[in-house]
Amino acid sequence: xxxxxxxxxxxxxxxxxxxxxxxxxxxxxxxxxxxxxxxxxxxxxxxxxxxxxxxxxxxxxxxxxxxxxxxxxxxxxxxxxxxxxxxxxxxxxxxxxxxxxxxxxxxxxxxxxxxxxxxxxxxxxxxxxxxxxxxxxxxxxxxxxxxxxxxxxxxxxxxxxxxxxxxxxxxxxxxxxxxxxxxxxxxxxxxxxxxxxxxxxxxxxxxxxxxxxxxxxxxxxxxxxxxxxxxxxxxxxxxxxxxxxxxxxxxx
Numbered sequence: 590x591x592x593x594x595x596x597x598x599x600x601x602x603x604x605x606x607x608x609x610x611x612x613x614x615x616x617x618x619x620x621x622x623x624x625x626x627x628x629x630x631x632x633x634x635x636x637x638x639x640x641x642x643x644x645x646x647x648x649x650x651x652x653x654x655x656x657x658x659x660x661x662x663x664x665x666x667x668x669x670x671x672x673x674x675x676x677x678x679x680x681x682x683x684x685x686x687x688x689x690x691x692x693x694x695x696x697x698x699x700x701x702x703x704x705x706x707x708x709x710x711x712x713x714x715x716x717x718x719x720x721x722x723x724x725x726x727x728x729x730x731x732x733x734x735x736x737x738x739x740x741x742x743x744x745x746x747x748x749x750x751x752x753x754x755x756x757x758x759x760x761x762x763x764x765x766x767x768x769x770x771x772x773x774x775x776x777x778x779x780x781x782x783x784x785x786x787x788x789x790x791x792x793x794x795x796x797x798x799x800x801x802x803x804x805x806x807x808x809x810x811x812x813x814x815x816x817x818x819x820x821x822x823x824x825x826x827x828x829x830x831x832x833x834x835x836x837x838x839x840x841x
Contacts, residue, residue, distance in 0.1 A: 687740025737782035
């Protein structure tokens, strides 16, 4: 069981300080078919974390899950797809850019035509841009919000509406951040996008509960990923780690 910080109309907000991560412009759908993000923010996508952590490495395959891995750069998905297959699982690599609604619709359609209807979505796209609130440019704002909030919304909408139309129960897990719960210096815009995702989750949970959909959000803290690993080895990174309760950052 995970610690619940806040619960509202079926939505659960759970801060996780040492689990998970965020994949750059990628998603995870899981189920009998999970759509799984496989970008750069997380060394392995969410669907693969079950294989990497001290959980049953064959949990997805043993459960009969089929995993749709999505990212803008599908060349990065081949190795991951092969690892899942080697563990007895089934995976499909699908191109998707969450900043383009047409790309989302196309990717979800391909996932369903390849693997069948989606039962679980892990909505795991995200980028972070550091700047002072008075210095963010329009281009920075648009790129971050298009990825973190607009993209997450339309992915969840595409999956959720298909679940409703198909009269199927389903699960949607949105990956936000502790930055959406309290402000962090230089990460104000990122925190705004994740706070929006938390509110989005509550709204979807309230509206879709009667259709059998369970919508939740998790809020990871500092996680070491491919994108930020160099920072944690820098002097400023080490100083930040020294101020954390456990004196370490999380690993996916």
